[in-house]
Amino acid sequence: MDLTQYRRRATTEVRIGGVVIGGGRPVAVQSMTNTDTNDTEASAAQVVRIARAGGRIVRLTAQGPREAENLRHIARRVRELGCDAALVADIHFLPEAAAVAAQYADKVRINPGNYRNDRGQFAALVELCRARGAAIRIGVNHGSLSKRVFDRWGDTPQGMVVSAMEYLRECRRLGFDQVVVSMKSSNTRVMVAAYRLLAETMEAEGMHYPIHLGVTEAGNGLEGRVKSAVGIGALLADGIGDTIRVSLTEAPENEIPVAQLLADHFRSREGRFEVRRPERYSPTEYRRRSTVQTPLVHREFPAGFRELEALSANPTAELRAAILDLDDREPVAVCRRYEDASAETVAVKAAADLGLLFLDGLADGIRIVAPRLAEAEIERIELAILQAARARMSRTEYIACPGCGRTLYDLERTLERIEARTSHLRNLRIGVMGCIVNGPGEMADADYGYVGAASGRITLYKGREIVERNIPQEEALDRLVALIKANGDWREPEEGPDAVAPAKSEDRTAGGSAGGDVPAAAPAAERSAAGVCDSAANSAGAVVPLSAGGAVSGRSVPSRPPAPAERGARTSETGAGRSAEAPAKETTSTEG
Numbered sequence: 001m002d003l004t005q006y007r008r009r010a011t012t013e014v015r016i017g018g019v020v021i022g023g024g025r026p027v028a029v030q031s032m033t034n035t036d037t038n039d040t041e042a043s044a045a046q047v048v049r050i051a052r053a054g055g056r057i058v059r060l061t062a063q064g065p066r067e068a069e070n071l072r073h074i075a076r077r078v079r080e081l082g083c084d085a086a087l088v089a090d091i092h093f094l095p096e097a098a099a100v101a102a103q104y105a106d107k108v109r110i111n112p113g114n115y116r117n118d119r120g121q122f123a124a125l126v127e128l129c130r131a132r133g134a135a136i137r138i139g140v141n142h143g144s145l146s147k148r149v150f151d152r153w154g155d156t157p158q159g160m161v162v163s164a165m166e167y168l169r170e171c172r173r174l175g176f177d178q179v180v181v182s183m184k185s186s187n188t189r190v191m192v193a194a195y196r197l198l199a200e201t202m203e204a205e206g207m208h209y210p211i212h213l214g215v216t217e218a219g220n221g222l223e224g225r226v227k228s229a230v231g232i233g234a235l236l237a238d239g240i241g242d243t244i245r246v247s248l249t250e251a252p253e254n255e256i257p258v259a260q261l262l263a264d265h266f267r268s269r270e271g272r273f274e275v276r277r278p279e280r281y282s283p284t285e286y287r288r289r290s291t292v293q294t295p296l297v298h299r300e301f302p303a304g305f306r307e308l309e310a311l312s313a314n315p316t317a318e319l320r321a322a323i324l325d326l327d328d329r330e331p332v333a334v335c336r337r338y339e340d341a342s343a344e345t346v347a348v349k350a351a352a353d354l355g356l357l358f359l360d361g362l363a364d365g366i367r368i369v370a371p372r373l374a375e376a377e378i379e380r381i382e383l384a385i386l387q388a389a390r391a392r393m394s395r396t397e398y399i400a401c402p403g404c405g406r407t408l409y410d411l412e413r414t415l416e417r418i419e420a421r422t423s424h425l426r427n428l429r430i431g432v433m434g435c436i437v438n439g440p441g442e443m444a445d446a447d448y449g450y451v452g453a454a455s456g457r458i459t460l461y462k463g464r465e466i467v468e469r470n471i472p473q474e475e476a477l478d479r480l481v482a483l484i485k486a487n488g489d490w491r492e493p494e495e496g497p498d499a500v501a502p503a504k505s506e507d508r509t510a511g512g513s514a515g516g517d518v519p520a521a522a523p524a525a526e527r528s529a530a531g532v533c534d535s536a537a538n539s540a541g542a543v544v545p546l547s548a549g550g551a552v553s554g555r556s557v558p559s560r561p562p563a564p565a566e567r568g569a570r571t572s573e574t575g576a577g578r579s580a581e582a583p584a585k586e587t588t589s590t591e592g
């Protein structure tokens with residue numbers, strides 16, 4: 001991993017049907033059907049819709065030999081419809097299903113956590129795939145590690161990597177290189193650490209298999225997009241990733257434009273930014289840089305809060321280098337301007353550019369400058385990024401699966417109904433999962449769970465414990481609300497405009513700081529008293545371009561972003577202030 005510049009990890013090429021990934025090719029986007037794989041027409045039609053949206057790789061669940069066998073008919077129908085998308089079979093438990101699917105699919109995905117391999121079934125699968133020219137994905141999920149791995153490593157990034165490496169080494173031993181690997185989690189911090197650790201471990205063993213990126217159970221709407229963009233974007237910024245899937249609890253074809261936007265956003269990231277203190281950075285271990293416990297959105301910045309604005313084509317590396325250069329633990333906010341008119345586009349780009357700085361514990365505040373968006377939209381995006389990066393919770397988080405052939409109810413509508421009743425709650429995670437086979441493991445992070453148990457039946461969870469089993473779906477939402485109330489986690493919705501919530505910093509998983517609320521609506525003096533920032537250098541809110549070397553002068557600096565012409569000039573003069581070509585010491589401007 002190169003901290004100073006954008007450089008893609010070198011990978012071997014893997015062919016998946018008519019699509020080749022790796023080897024420096026553009027990042028391929030993909031999705032997964034949520035139809036019943038036994039329903040040939042519906043599945044083929046959905047594959048075609050995904051392909052027409054731009055997804056050239058489409059996965060279908062093959063939970064048993066019957067579904068795997070039907071891939072034959074789906075593949076034929078897809079080709080009849082004139083679609084050449086690569087088809088991938090998703091196997092959960094049964095080696096028998098994998099063996100059938102390998103006859104028809106272009107790639108077979110197995111989860112080492114629940115794939116039985118007690119009689120050499122994996123080696124047999126490799127031979128089947130080799131014979132047909134099909135690929136394999138070793139798809140590790142944070143929520144479903146094997147008991148053997150879990151008992152030794154827990155559900156940690158290390159455990160995930162151990163799980164994958166066991167199968168990757170087997171592939172190498174068998175001389176099979178058409179392998180892709182993934183490390184998914186709904187917890188972005190765990191997910192990013194696991195992928196980085198995987199890349200490091202593979203590098204140490206001379207393995208260059210392509211990597212498939214994804215955040216599981218990201219939910220829907222703007223928040224779901226931001227969550228995926230934070231996790232996937234952080235890794236793409238590191239140069240990791242050859243194919244991506246954005247999981248949304250929506251129609252699968254909706255995932256493609258978001259994934260393509262992410263892939264395009266990282267197509268070129270020019271600029272070199274010298275990191276003089278690399279020892280201050282650890283890519284696989286969360287470290288909070290300052291003492292600020294709750295990162296702020298721009299409306300909350302106290303007077304004199306130091307801000308660094310990225311002006312280059314690689315804002316992530318530029319900001320990271322600049323923050324690591326700061327001498328002390330002074331709080332620092334990061335800023336970036338976007339000219340797009342679409343809130344979704346700004347959200348995805350900003351989450352991809354800035355999320356990593358919160359995932360890694362480096363930044364303390366966020367300012368998105370988006371002249372074509374309303375102030376409320378910008379604040380919603382800033383809060384969503386902080387939440388997705390697990391830096392600050394300001395609304396209920398839904399760990400909602402995207403659905404697949406196992407789904408037992410209408411996930412999209414149900415999630416909307418659950419959101420309508422519970423989205424005003426704060427600091428809660430609610431799992432909304434389509435099936436009981438994988439749902440409980442995948443939502444292990446949730447405070448409450450709503451899980452499909454059978455057709456028309458729901459099982460409710462409190463944490464990892466079942467509290468109501470197989471209840472009728474018509475009653476399930478009321479009973480979920482009653483459960484939340486009974487546990488003291490309910491509050492009534494507030495009247496009037498939805499003010500920004502006092503938020504809790506979030507760090508239940510990766511060992512960072514906790515608590516430390518900062519009343520968002522509090523006056524600046526009050527926030528300073530809370531120890532967020534005590535600098536009074538600039539009451540106007542200084543936006544300090546990185547070219548200024550991060551030195552906030554006593555001079556009042558307007559908080560407005562620079563006009564494009566100014567930015568262009570400043571970038572060319574000094575925008576590489578952290579770069580080898582134009583060291584920061586040569587610049588003095590504090591122009592914002």
Ligand code: SF4
Pocket residue numbers: 401402403404405406407408433434435436437438439442
């Ligand atoms: S939790 Fe169940 S329904 Fe949801 S995507 Fe996973 S396997 Fe499919």
